[in-house]
Amino acid sequence: QSVLTQPPSVSGAPGQRVTISCTGSNSNIGATYDVHWYQQLPGTAPKLLIYGNNNRPSGVPDRFSGSKSGTSASLAITGLQAEDEADYYCQSYDSNLRGYVVFGGGTKLTVL
Amino acid sequence: QVQLQESGPGLVKPSETLSLTCSVSGGSISSHYWSWIRQPPGKGLEWIGYIHYSGSLNYNPSLQSRVTLSLDTSKSQISLKLNSVTAADTAMYYCATFSSSSYWALHADWGQGTLVTVSS
Numbered sequence: 001q002s003v004l005t006q007p008p009s010v011s012g013a014p015g016q017r018v019t020i021s022c023t024g025s026n027s028n029i030g031a032t033y034d035v036h037w038y039q040q041l042p043g044t045a046p047k048l049l050i051y052g053n054n055n056r057p058s059g060v061p062d063r064f065s066g067s068k069s070g071t072s073a074s075l076a077i078t079g080l081q082a083e084d085e086a087d088y089y090c091q092s093y094d095s096n097l098r099g100y101v102v103f104g105g106g107t108k109l110t111v112l
Numbered sequence: 113q114v115q116l117q118e119s120g121p122g123l124v125k126p127s128e129t130l131s132l133t134c135s136v137s138g139g140s141i142s143s144h145y146w147s148w149i150r151q152p153p154g155k156g157l158e159w160i161g162y163i164h165y166s167g168s169l170n171y172n173p174s175l176q177s178r179v180t181l182s183l184d185t186s187k188s189q190i191s192l193k194l195n196s197v198t199a200a201d202t203a204m205y206y207c208a209t210f211s212s213s214s215y216w217a218l219h220a221d222w223g224q225g226t227l228v229t230v231s232s
Contacts, residue, residue, distance in 0.1 A: 002156060034215050038157075045206055045222045046157065052215040089157055093217040097173050101147065101159035101210075101217050 003028060004090055004104035011110040012080045020107045022073040022090030028102055030071035033093040037066055037075050040087040040106075049088070050075060077109070085111045114139035116207050116223030124201075124230050130194040134207030134223060141165060141183060145210035146190045147219060148181065150203040158203075162210045163190060197230045204228075 005023040012018040022035060029035055037050035048057050050066035053073065063084075065076045073092075077084055090104040120132035134146070145168070148160040161171035163181040171179050180193040190207055204225040211218035 034217070036215070036218050038219070045225050046219075047222070048218070048220050051218050051220070055215075057220070091157075091217070091219070098170060100170065100172055101162070103157040103159065106156040 002105040003094055003102035004092060006088075006090060006104035006107045008105070009108045009110065011112055012077075013112045014080055014082065016080050017076065017078045018080060018109065019077075020075045020088050020090075020109070022075070022104050024071050024073075024092060024102075026071060027096050028071075028092045028094040029068065029073055031095050033095075035066065035068050035073040036091045037064075038089045038091065040089065042086070046089060080111055082111050085109055114144070114209060114221050116209075116221060118205060118207055118223045118226040120205075120226055120228065122227060122229060124197055124228060125232050126198055126230055127196055130192070130197050130201060130228055130230070132192045132205055132226060132228070134190040134192075136188040136190070141185050141188045141190070145212050146181075146183070147208045147210040148190075148192045149206045149208055149219070150201075151206070151225075152200075152203045160192065160194075160205075164212070199230050202228065202230045 034052045038046035039049040040046045053068040054066045063079045088107045094102045115137045117135045124130045142165040145162050145164045147162045182191045206225045208219040208222045
């Protein structure tokens with residue numbers, strides 16, 4: 001059971017827009033900790049996709065965007081492409097106990 | 113951008129200690145915090161802990177009793193030890209940079225990972 005909740009899967013046709021939600025609580029996302037998103041292509045290590053809720057590292061297309069509100073965050077992908085098919089993970093920090101890093105369970109994006 | 117390379121035994125027996133090393137190049141080991149993260153086959157990511165050369169340490173509460181992280185600055189290496197392993201510890205193990213500055217807990221750079229199987 002992950003501290004951050006993501007849908008197990010989402011799908012969309014090429015060119016469409018999809019969103020992936022990431023729901024936390026007042027001890028993590030709601031406590032103003034940043035949300036970061038990672039993309040994991042099959043058989044590879046995760047790669048930073050969005051940092052600080054809504055910032056793209058150099059080289060990440062502007063088709064990818066992030067947002068955060070209250071205890072939730074979202075990743076949006078517009079103009080879906082076949083190469084976007086991957087697993088996506090949200091990540092934040094939780095203030096409980098001594099504080100620790102928390103991940104969402106991951107969302108498998110299928111491009112139809 | 114630093115480069116990270118994990119290494120260690122690919123097979124560990126149950127009840128023994130898993131020991132892995134992450135070699136850092138392209139940057140100073142004292143410039144970052146360092147995280148270990150694992151991923152069981154077909155499952156999601158789990159943070160193990162972070163370490164900084166200053167001595168700052170933090171572990172996942174669920175693993176804290178079994179985990180030890182350490183740094184060897186002379187070799188630019190970060191080490192992970194996980195004792196009393198079981199089959200549930202079978203996973204791909206990644207090391208990554210951990211940001212403590214502008215964007216807290218950001219993992220910008222990752223190694224390619226090393227697969228560890230726990231089996232007799």
